[in-house]
Amino acid sequence: xxxxxxxxxxxxxxxxxxxxxxxxxxxxxxxxxxxxxxxxxxxxxxxxxxxxxxxxxxxxxxxxxxxxxxxxxxxxxxxxxxxxxxxxxxxxxxxxxxxxxxxxxxxxxxxxxxxxxxxxxxxxxxxxxxxxxxxxxxxxxxxxxxxxxxxxxxxxxxxxxxxxxxxxxxxxxxxxxxxxxxxxxxxxxxxxxxxxxxxxxxxxxxxxxxxxxxxxxxxxxxxxxxxxxxxxxxxxxxxxxxxx
Numbered sequence: 001x002x003x004x005x006x007x008x009x010x011x012x013x014x015x016x017x018x019x020x021x022x023x024x025x026x027x028x029x030x031x032x033x034x035x036x037x038x039x040x041x042x043x044x045x046x047x048x049x050x051x052x053x054x055x056x057x058x059x060x061x062x063x064x065x066x067x068x069x070x071x072x073x074x075x076x077x078x079x080x081x082x083x084x085x086x087x088x089x090x091x092x093x094x095x096x097x098x099x100x101x102x103x104x105x106x107x108x109x110x111x112x113x114x115x116x117x118x119x120x121x122x123x124x125x126x127x128x129x130x131x132x133x134x135x136x137x138x139x140x141x142x143x144x145x146x147x148x149x150x151x152x153x154x155x156x157x158x159x160x161x162x163x164x165x166x167x168x169x170x171x172x173x174x175x176x177x178x179x180x181x182x183x184x185x186x187x188x189x190x191x192x193x194x195x196x197x198x199x200x201x202x203x204x205x206x207x208x209x210x211x212x213x214x215x216x217x218x219x220x221x222x223x224x225x226x227x228x229x230x231x232x233x234x235x236x237x238x239x240x241x242x243x244x
Contacts, residue, residue: 014210021191021207021211028188045126045174060105062088062090082108088102097168130155136151144173149163183196
């Protein structure tokens with residue numbers, strides 16, 4: 001009886017400690033299942049653009065483009081578009097990305113505010129105006145990468161914010177009120193209250209282990225209590241022997 005009494009007390013205290021987190025796990029699961037991930041990522045606000053085909057005869061070879069831009073070494077390169085302009089995106093020995101005009105060889109990076117605005121408007125599918133453009137050396141944690149970066153915020157109801165890499169001249173992150181709401185519950189869900197990137201840390205493992213303990217101990221205590229109830233019931237309904 002004493003052991004059972006202490007077991008019930010321990011079960012109640014541990015359940016009290018982890019109960020709030022269990023409720024947050026459930027709430028986070030509800031939010032993450034209710035909001036489509038495509039909406040969280042802002043994919044519905046990406047404009048669909050018909051890009052022109054790349055004509056090899058009109059493009060500078062990578063060697064010539066790098067030479068005109070004054071780049072001595074190139075570790076890798078990809079051919080793509082900046083707006084409707086063909087560009088080389090070149091990775092240099094300094095582990096930086098440089099964007100070069102693939103027709104003239106002109107170095108376009110780091111892009112200025114005017115080009116950052118143009119990239120943002122090219123990417124954005126809706127009609128809201130740009131509310132603010134900021135050059136940020138140390139970006140907020142929601143960007144998820146080191147700076148510097150161009151931050152372009154639109155005046156829409158969802159506070160859409162685009163982060164444009166000045167070297168790649170591309171949108172690398174799309175954030176919004178929906179994303180921030182989702183991210184808040186994600187951080188509570190994984191118990192990483194910094195950037196939400198680590199879900200293998202000791203706090204989460206400990207809380208999950210405590211939740212498993214509460215569930216199993218509660219099941220065992222329920223079985224013990226159920227057996228005791230059956231025994232008491234049998235004693236009450238069993239016929240008594242007549243006294244001699």
